[in-house]
Amino acid sequence: MDTPISRISAASYRSSAVRDWLFITAMLAVAWLPLVFFGLVMVTLGMVWGVWQATFAPLMWVVIGASRAFSGKAPLPGRAVQPDGEPDLASLVRGVAEQVGFDASLLVRVIPVPDAALGRAKVAGGHSYVLLLGLPMLRVLSARQLAAVIAHELAHEQHVRQGRTAWLLNARTTLAQRLQGRFRPLAPLAAPLLRATQPRVWQVELAADADAARVAGTAATRQALELTGLLVATFDGLAEPWLAEPAGQGTYPEDFYDAFAAALQDPHVTRRSAMVAADHDAVDPHATADHPPLAQRLAALPQVDAAASYGAEPLVLRSGPEIEQWCVKELIEGDVQSVDATRRRNKAVRAGKRGREGAGRGLLQPVRILELDPDLLRGSTEDEGLALVLAVTRQEAPTQALSVHLNAIADGSWPLLARRFEPDLRWLPPVERPAAARMIMTGATGTVLVTVLRAAGWTYANRWMSTVLAAPDGSVVDVYDLLRDALDDGDPTPVRALLATAGTEEAPV
Structure with missing residues (x-):
């Protein structure tokens, strides 16, 4: 055929x-060079010291690994x-x-x-x-x-x-x-x-x-490729904290997937996710990526019609509620644990047995993200972020810490400041460091900038993102975009102009 x-x-x-x-x-x-090297070392030790059992270690390592791979019991x-x-x-x-x-x-x-x-x-x-x-x-x-x-x-x-x-x-x-x-x-x-x-x-x-x-047709395939990247970036950057934050408060979000779908309707969320996905595609220092960048995949699609007719709406799963509940608990417990792990932990808590998994967490109660005050999801994360910025910059006031950040952008020393926030930057391949440092610096500066603007009367413009703010006059600004541009250009002037418009100023350091 x-x-x-x-x-x-x-x-x-x-x-x-x-x-x-x-x-x-x-x-x-x-x-396999590391294993070969290890095997040669073990054989040499066996020959020198007469410990011939050592020569069998590499072979046993291979046998055990192969038996696990082909056992089919996973x-x-x-x-x-x-x-x-x-x-x-x-x-x-x-x-x-x-x-x-x-x-x-x-x-x-x-x-x-x-x-x-x-x-x-x-x-x-x-x-x-x-x-x-x-x-x-x-x-x-x-x-x-x-x-x-x-x-x-x-x-x-x-x-x-x-x-x-x-x-x-x-x-x-x-x-x-x-x-x-x-x-x-x-x-x-x-x-x-x-x-x-x-x-x-x-x-x-x-x-x-x-x-x-x-x-499926060129149009549907193009949309699927674009949406897949958005889903991954939004899930990793926005939705995963919804699991950690409530769990720390003894709850879990039973409407996790409803909230995720609702967040994807926000244009600020989708624009940020597309930006993050593009940044991810742009960095591949060792050519390990098995998929081409999205732009290349879209450009290579042939212009054809669908071979069959498919619906324009998502499929409705008959067992959707049960599947969603199972998936939420899988995310909370970990990918390799079953949904029964949650029940076992909760049963142990009821019995007064707090093991390693349940220590300090207690019985998890269901909550609904879409009904929560958004500040409950932002609160502790923002407080921790601000505390870290003040500690790293050795300043007492957010306005002073912000001045340190903007001065570092102006004089080009911000990569050094980013390394103070994340010392592990030095272990990344050199080609990855600028993008990673920019992300760290944008997040840290955004935290303190949002704090200063909110003190001046600005409010959150949506429930999903803490960097999208509304001014008292109703205008909306995503300070993340503003800071990315400032870092790329090495010019914090637009940020300082925004502060002047907001009626606040940096504090001298």
């Missing part, structure tokens, strides 16, 4: 097999969705699979975070593909946009079924993991290999995007 997959594969994969296997071998060799992530229980979702997945030509056994599971993935797992004595769909995607994306996401995942698997492509992706992943952490001794060897193979894996992603467009 002449499926879209077969047409793209014939046109796209012209990479030399010899070249690919050379890169695969080189990447795996570099990735629980599947997410919550299972049965076709009888969610026929609309099952029908959508089945229809997309038919369009893509994906005929393997496929299970669907819902996960709490905005992500989608496809992998193989051992189920009931056999192997099956498992499609993971994030609940935020199911709630926000329309059926046609969700079809584009599913088509991308299934098409991607079709493309990497070629033996050397799968090996290439796995080798890159293994090598990229060695570059995590403070110390990256393999970076000089790994980065050139990752950089040379990155176009090859990006080609796979772009081909999967093209297949998604042929299934």
Whole structure:
């Protein structure tokens, strides 16, 4: 059958097999250098000291690791969705699979975070593909946009079924993991290999995007790509603190996903999230990113119509309330723990047994974010942030601390001030430090600037973001944007002009 997959594969994969296997071998060799070095050390010690048992340590390390990897005993992530229980979702997945030509056994599971993935797992004595769909995607994306996401995942698997492509992706992943952490001794060897193979894996992603467009249409695929980045950035930057803050007060947000969907309707939230996502795409010092930047993915989409008709509204899950409750508790307890962990902890609290998990937290009670005073979510975080700024700048008043920050922007010394807030900046790759320092400095300066403006009568303009303020005359300013521009230009004049308009001034230091 002449499926879209077969047409793209014939046109796209012209990479030399010899070249690919050379890169695969080189990447795996570099990735395993630490283990080889460790093994040589142990063998040398065994020969010198006569402790021959030491020579078996590297071998046992490999055997144990392999047994864990292939045991198949790890629980599947997410919550299972049965076709009888969610026929609309099952029908959508089945229809997309038919369009893509994906005929393997496929299970669907819902996960709490905005992500989608496809992998193989051992189920009931056999192997099956498992499609993971994030609940935020199911709630926000329309059926046609969700079809584009599913088509991308299934098409991607079709493309990497070629033996050397799968090996290439796995080798890159293994090598990229060695570059995590403070110390990256393999970076000089790994980065050139990752950089040379990155176009090859990006080609796979772009081909999967093209297949998604042929299934769901170019417009829906474009919207799905844009919304996915917004969902991830908003979830990480805005929504996750909603879980930590109430939990510290003995509560949990039962309407977490309702509040998340409501926040996405705010233009200030979506603009900030798009900015954060673009910043993330721009920094890839070791070429570890397996996905091209969003702009490149959008530009490469073919202009085609959808192969089938899909709805313009999100799917309604019949078991939506139960799935949402399960996902919220999974987020609170951790991705690898079951929902029963919350019940066990609460039962232990009732019995007066406060273990390591429940110590100091007590029985969690449900609250609704959309009914809370927004200041309850902002309060402690802002107080802690202001206390940190005053401590780092060694000033007693917010106006004095603000003067220190603006002077540092004016004379160019703000990266040093940012390092005082976050000493671990020095461990980042040099190419990542400016963006990270700017983010830290923007957050710290924004905290004290908001404090000064609120003391002058300004108020929060929305319930979601503490940096979006309304002046007494009703005008709205996002001080985050103002400070980003000031840091980029090295000129705090617009910030000082805003302070003058607000009728407040910096205090001398």
